[in-house]
Amino acid sequence: MTRIERLRPDPIPAVHPLPEYLATGQRADWYADTKRVLQVPWMGVVTMAYTHYPTFFGELWRGLKPLCESRPFVEACQDLRTHGEAITAELGPASLVGKLSEMGYAPREIDNIRQVNTVFSHGNQPYVIIAAIARHLLEVGDMAGEQKAEVFEGRHAPETQVPFLLMEPHHVDAPTRAVYADIEATLNLPFVNTDYRAFARWPSYFALAWADLAQIAGTPAHEAVCQTCHDRVAGLAADGLPNPGGLSSDSLRRAAEADGSLEEVIQMCRLFQWLLPGLITNVAYFRHQLEAV
Structure with a gap:
């Protein structure tokens, strides 16, 4: 296919x-429902942007919600x-644990960073699959998977004890703003992803990691790692997942x-579906940096 x-x-x-702090009405309801279904503490920028087109997002979420609540979807996220x-480990990330310890980071603080990484390592997977499905439906055609899907019961999100805080551009000082600008320039991004704004809660760590x-x-x-991630989610969108919500x-x-404009929505969907495999790769790279030598 x-x-x-x-x-x-x-x-x-x-x-x-x-x-999220500006969302009201239907948008706020969508944000809360998306986070509940995906079992994540944040509304991804991708789905925030989708809700700017309410008829589009309403239909997409109507069909995606039963899929996202299914066992095949959760297992696909875990496998991804x-x-x-x-494969990101093959890039050879160097451990930063020793350097962080020398800078004064206690083991518990380093573990707190790991916990935040775990939140994104879990939560980015459903967002990248959602982005691939949206693009596939808009540009290629219907999903080829069957309509029946077993519902996933219980919790699959990680248990963390670290508050989920985001350092928005207007929160940070000049050095961190410079890191944000470098991320945008290096990765060709029009904004700084949620993940980076969460890691910037520890500015000295984040500057070192970046x-x-x-x-x-x-x-x-x-x-090549980003391409591999893309290929896997493209396959899931085409025929690797069921379609219990009857999306067409x-x-x-x-x-x-x-x-x-249909073309406007397509171009927006292309942007997010292009950048998310890179974000997943980078978060995995950060995770390997936090492994002790």
């Missing part, structure tokens, strides 16, 4: 994510994470058209 290709839109389209972390990652980001080896290409395209 035809699958979506890894494609960075050029020019980068305008996106309109509304932060396991595989991604394994400086190490920046040396390999965008290299052929790094891009025609219905989603009509919903996007009802919000204005």
Whole structure:
């Protein structure tokens, strides 16, 4: 079956994510429901941007919700994470534990950073699959999976005790703003992802972690890992997952058209589906940096 290709839109389209602290009404309800179903503490920028197109997101979430609550979806997320972390290890991330200890970080503080990483290592997987499904339906056609899916019972999210805090650009001082700017420039991003804003809660750690990652980001080896992640989620969107919500290409395209320009929605979806495999790779790289030698 035809699958979506890894494609960075050029020019980068305008996106309109509304932060959680500004969301009201239907948007706030969608944010809360998405977080509840995915068992994550944050509304991804990808789905924030989707809700700017309410007819589109309403139809997408109507069909995705029963899938996201299914056992095949949860297991696909777990497999995606396991595989991604394994191949990212081949990039050879150096342990930062010794340097962090020398800087004064106590073992408990380093473990707190690991816990935040665990939240994103778990939560990014459903978002990247959602992005692939949206693109597949808009650009390729229907999903080929069967409609029946066993419901997942219980909790699959990690148990963490670290408060979930985000350092927004207006919260941070000049050195961290410079790191944010370097991330945007190096990764060709129009914004700083949630993950990076959470890690910036520990600015000295994050500057060190990013400086190490920046040396390999965008290299052929790094891009190969991103491509592998893309290929796996493209396969899941095409025929690797069931479709219990009865999503169809025609219905989603009509919903996007009802919000204005179909092409505008497609370009927005391409952007997020392109950047999320890179984000997953980078979070896995950060995770390996926190392993003791």
